[in-house]
Amino acid sequence: MASGGTPAAPKPQPGAADALPAAPRPPQPVKKKGRSKLVLLGVAVFVLGGVAYGAGLLLNHSEVPKRTTVLGVDIGGGTKDQAIAALEKNLGERAGTPLRVSVDGKEHLLAPDKAGLDLDRQATVRKAAGSDYNPVSVIGSLFGGERAVQPVFPVDEEKLSVALADLAGKAGSAVEGTITFSPNKVNAVPGRAGESLDVARSVLAVKDAYRAQVESGRSKVVELPVAKKEPTVGQAELDRAMKEFAEPAMSANITVVAGGRTIELGPAISLPQILSMKAVDGKLVEVYDKKAIEQLVGDRFAGVTITKGDGKQHQLGPDDIAQAMGPALRGKTPAERTAEIDLG
Template sequence: MPGYGSGPAGPTGGPALGTVPVGDSREAGWPGPEQDAAGHPAAVPAPAPRPALGEGAPLPAAKRKVPAKPAKKKGRNKLVLACGGLFALFGVAYGAGLLLNHSDVPKGTTVLGVDISGTRDEAVSKLQTAFGNRAAAPLQLMVGGKTVELKPEKAGLSLDGQTTVRNAAGSDYNPVTVIGSLFGSERAAEPVMPTDEEKLQVALQELAGAAGSATEGTITFDTGKAVAVPGKPGSTLDVDGSTDLVVKAFRAMVATGTSDPVELPVTTKEPVVDQAELDRAMKEFAEPAMSANATVKIGTKPIAFGAKSLPKILSMQVVDGHLVEKYDLEALKSTYGNTWDGILITRGTGEKTAVTPQDVAGALGKALRGKTPAERTVVVDTNAS
């Protein structure tokens, strides 16, 4: 009768030790040994032997060698220290420079070589002391070989001390400038010298009439009566070509304190005012103006202008080819003096202000054109609106 399996029998009649009944183990759900192709149990590989200590096995933590840290370079440390020292020194110097430059105009600020550092008032005073006389001195000019003078104030040329100081004031935080101030370095500021172009043109035109050989037709009041004077062609100052030269001459005089005569260009000129224009101006204004006294009354106080005062006040000028009267406001004010002091005129804005030379000139112009005594007296309305 067949046994548990086909293997050899053991001493008790059961399967021999070392064999497992294949059928029963599978039925029981036991895991059987793996078999080879012939059905025999596969050999189990023996465990690999442990490597001996020191032959591939990791060393204990206490015996592991730790890589040594590279030694610090001494030269590198010195460089870092030196850079740190320089930076600290720079900070101290910069702070000291800021402390010294706490004024309105920083230390070492100059205008045309003159130190103006300090408060704004001090700086303006220093500018006035150094350049005030230079900026007011007459310019020496030459027109057609003739030397003439031109006052800067009349020609609209000036040194603006207030604006110069305002531009130069304020802290300069540039490290080069701040630290340089500790060693006496300068911070140059540009002088502001504005030009009133309109005043300069008028001044040069007057100069052209006085210095050139050409003359313009005009009317004079020097004899106490109106006299027509025809113009004649000739050489005259080239106004447009002289403008830049005069400005440069003024700035050079302010900077150096000296003024060598500057030769201005001339040109040929024909009179603008012809005989027809002379006749018109004489008839419409000049002859009536000098025919009798002209009276201006403000408040209760009148003043008469006549043959003695009018030649000092009146002149003629060319405007767009026509002769028109011109009033010397300073001479006019000198004539009426303090007569109308304390009298106020109500302006269009409602504001009440004192009498001005312009008020008097406007009234005088109307009176000079009058033909009857009544027309030649003009009352200024102090309540005008």
């Protein structure tokens, strides 16, 4: 113990400092070589893709992009007119082939042009024309990839409904009331209930069948839906049509006058070939066969012209004669049964 009573500080023991733990060293980052390679690979793919995309655009300057197809027909790499011609050559026959339809077990043909059905070549090409900037299409074109364009099938539904209504009058077991014309005689024919073409439901079926026929190139019979139908023309309408038109029409000859020339049409030969009646909304209306008028009149009015709504002169035709016949057929006296056509 030191003097003064103060205890002496303990002396450090040898090796004490060496016993303290060393400060931890921070971990060293590990270099990941794989990540760098992926980045480089991604950049390379991007650059190559850009080069390919640019090459595709440069190589395709046509109005219709190369390798553009419609139902398997290649229409690309040229002008719009060339594309339309390609469609006409390869699909024109398909588009014009009549549909085979069946109504109540009986087969009929439905001509596309008369039913408002068509493959619109021009609209289809317009849809396909112009540059395609889709990278998949552009790059794919360099390696033989196709750009398929769906064809345009416009439908004139009013025309189709009329064609189906005409077909309904010929098909099925239902019979509409009407009046028939034979030499010097008219007959009222009552209607009969039965099966008839369901026009409204058939519109959709025909549109689908036409599209399938053009797309596949195969023609098959399409069964159209039918429904129960009652005749719309009853006995009262038959009696009215007989009294107001059919009997007066067949009572005597009528005379058609135009440009100083005349022709007589009578109930023994001419009028039965020209006249018929059809049901429209439950009423019977007269129908004039224009082809029969043309054959019966022949060249009687050749050179006789009439001023039409366009202000121009036209050769007098069956339509003009048919329009003039109506009042004369209802006349009673010779004067009333003479139809003088105003030539304007």
